[in-house]
Amino acid sequence: MDTGTHVVMGLALGGLATLDPVVGGSTVTAASVMIGTIIGSQIPDIDTVLKLKNNASYIRNHRGITHSIPAVLLWPILITAVIYMIFPGTNLLHLWLWTFFAVFLHVFVDIFNAYGTQALRPFSSKWVALGMINTFDPFIFGIHIFGLFLWVFGMDPGYTFLAIYGILIIYYFCRYFAKRSVYNGVKDIIPDATEIIISPTMRYNQWRIAVKNKDKFFVGRAVKGRVRIIDQFKRVPIPNSPIINAAKEDRNISAFLSFSPVYRWEIESVENMYEIRFIDLRYRSNEYYPFVAVIHMDKDLTVINSYTGWIFSEEKLRKKLDIITN
Structure with a gap:
């Protein structure tokens, strides 16, 4: 939390x-x-x-x-x-x-x-x-604030929060069944899914979805129990190449790969350097994938700069990499 x-x-x-x-x-x-x-x-x-x-x-x-x-x-x-x-x-x-x-x-x-x-x-x-x-979670935070106000205005804090935590136990069960419903909806659409990652949002009825099957990654959302697939990407294994192996040695890339369970990767040759990018598929927001790891290396595979973290636009990512370089 x-x-x-x-x-x-x-x-x-x-x-x-x-x-x-x-x-x-x-x-x-x-x-x-x-x-x-x-x-x-x-x-x-x-x-x-x-x-x-x-x-x-x-x-x-x-x-x-x-x-x-x-x-x-x-x-x-x-x-x-x-x-x-x-x-x-x-x-x-x-x-x-x-x-x-x-x-x-x-x-x-x-x-x-x-x-x-x-x-x-x-x-x-x-x-x-x-x-x-x-x-x-607005509900969890809000109900605690409500309980604290009741305490300030003279209600018994012990019984007040005992009741609140009873409500929260019920709330957690409701969230479990809501997520289970989304999971079943994903299985109906992608019956051969090998991994389904469902992430909550601040809105009670909205969930982020990332799915793997044998050949593809799927990215979607569920709103009020209705599952919709938004993006699809072909699953391409990370090659055992000198460029990738050198990138994996970088602390930012290594940290990203140790944490992210579902991501895609890109390699691009830009002027006199390589750009390797790893993109976590769990957090799609406003048509953008904000959790990334990016590394620039020259043709001798020497690291120029690298970054991992949350960036919500390409422009901000470029500025961040420029700051690291300078």
């Missing part, structure tokens, strides 16, 4: 914790638990600082080790230890329990995004992405 949603979820868990008699009966414990749930709901995304380094490091590592099983166990211990030094009178066990719940819930809800997490590390480095909930 996005940062804003994780913040309001941390506040909500602090309110929910008041149902715990130990928390509700101690001002110090309640304050420390609120701090613990807020920090715990944010800490797995500490790897966002990798964006300051470069996009390749961010794409390769975001939601990786910081969302892993060891991290989920370690974060609550570290947070609890720090808070306990500030509030030594707090109940240590209940502080740890609610902080652990906040960290666990952060990783758990991220699994339902299209981006996913490597939540099974160290047992598996596979990305777990159920693709049911958009990174920012």
